[in-house]
Amino acid sequence: MSDENDKRDEMAPDEESQGPIAGERLAEARREQQIPVIEIAKELHLDEYKVRALESNDFDVIGAPVFAKGHLRKYAQLVNVDESDVMADYYQLNRSKGAPPVFFARPKPRKFVSLGPWIAVIIVSLVVASAYWWFTVREPAPPPPVTGAIAPLPSQPEVLDEPASDSPDEAQEADVDEPIVALEPDPVVAEVVAAGSPGMRMSITYLGDCWTEITDASGRRLYFDLGEEGRTVNLSGEAPFNVLFGDAANVSLVVNDRAFDIPAADRRGRTARLTITGS
Numbered sequence: 247m248s249d250e251n252d253k254r255d256e257m258a259p260d261e262e263s264q265g266p267i268a269g270e271r272l273a274e275a276r277r278e279q280q281i282p283v284i285e286i287a288k289e290l291h292l293d294e295y296k297v298r299a300l301e302s303n304d305f306d307v308i309g310a311p312v313f314a315k316g317h318l319r320k321y322a323q324l325v326n327v328d329e330s331d332v333m334a335d336y337y338q339l340n341r342s343k344g345a346p347p348v349f350f351a352r353p354k355p356r357k358f359v360s361l362g363p364w365i366a367v368i369i370v371s372l373v374v375a376s377a378y379w380w381f382t383v384r385e386p387a388p389p390p391p392v393t394g395a396i397a398p399l400p401s402q403p404e405v406l407d408e409p410a411s412d413s414p415d416e417a418q419e420a421d422v423d424e425p426i427v428a429l430e431p432d433p434v435v436a437e438v439v440a441a442g443s444p445g446m447r448m449s450i451t452y453l454g455d456c457w458t459e460i461t462d463a464s465g466r467r468l469y470f471d472l473g474e475e476g477r478t479v480n481l482s483g484e485a486p487f488n489v490l491f492g493d494a495a496n497v498s499l500v501v502n503d504r505a506f507d508i509p510a511a512d513r514r515g516r517t518a519r520l521t522i523t524g525s
Contacts, residue, residue, distance in 0.1 A: 268318065268335035273301035275325035289324055290317050303339055311340070446485035446524040449500040451478045457492030473497070486523040494518035 266274050276286060287297045292308075299307035300321065305314040318336060322329045450458065452473040460469040462483030469481060475496070481487075491497055491508070493516050499506040502524050512520035 267303070268332055268339055269301040269303045269305075269321075271332060271335065272318070272321045272325055272327055275327050276301075279325060281325065286321065286324060290320055292317065305336075305340070445483065446487065446522075447480070447482045447502055448487060448506075448522065448524075449478060449480045451498040451500075452476065452496060453498060454493065454496030456494070456496040457490075458497075459490040461488050462486075485525075486521050489518075489520050489522055491518045492516070 276283075283294055283297050287294045290297065292300075296307055299305075300314070300317055305311070308314040308317060315333065315336060318332050319329050321327075322332045446462075448460075450469075450473065452475055454475045456473045458469055458471060458473045458479075459467075460481060461467050463486055464484050466483060468483050468487070469479060473479060473496075494508050494513055495516065497508075499508070499522075501522055506522065508518050508520060512518050
């Protein structure tokens with residue numbers, strides 16, 4: 247395109263009097279150096295119509311003032327024009343926009359961390375830890391050692407045959423004068439029967455001392471005592487039986503006339519806690 251097309255057909259009287267300013271000054275320098283508009287557009291990375299708008303001081307086409315001023319400075323360097331003169335012309339044309347824009351940084355909103363999820367995690371952790379301790383770690387405390395004589399079961403007191411004395415006085419004298427001799431007890435068979443509940447039968451033979459607690463399905467306490475070595479206890483009641491043995495290795499079980507082995511899953515160390523259905 248010819249340089250003649252770069253010249254404006256008409257100029258306002260005031261512009262003729264004061265001469266080219268800002269972009270017009272740059273356009274005049276370009277034409278004197280015979281530089282095509284397309285070359286300036288390549289250097290400024292602009293479309294050709296934007297370069298012509300810059301030369302016509304139509305800065306709104308360029309965009310924000312910061313871009314127009316930057317292109318004017320770059321253009322002035324390309325055509326060897328004093329940048330300060332070009333910028334003085336620009337501020338004269340844009341007095342209201344001459345001061346650089348002031349940007350106020352927006353305060354960053356505070357980030358509030360919700361404590362709800364953390365509290366929920368802590369509560370769940372405490373519940374899980376408590377449940378684990380209750381079902382796996384906690385073991386029933388072994389019963390205190392029993393000293394002295396063990397009272398007979400209230401349901402079936404044992405009756406020992408004794409020779410009848412002739413008179414109460416003779417019986418009293420025999421109790422006072424006759425020395426007490428400890429004898430090795432013979433194996434004792436005790437039988438505990440829940441009244442009106444003939445459902446399930448269980449026989450316990452003690453191979454050693456073992457604390458025992460047994461209740462039937464109705465909650466009736468069938469046996470709650472220290473089973474001594476050599477003793478056999480027969481029980482009957484409503485199935486199932488809830489059983490606790492303090493030393494499971496010291497008992498031998500027969501349920502409904504069949505031998506019964508305590509499952510390994512019901513053993514916790516020496517103790518065993520299980521439910522026997524009899525089926």
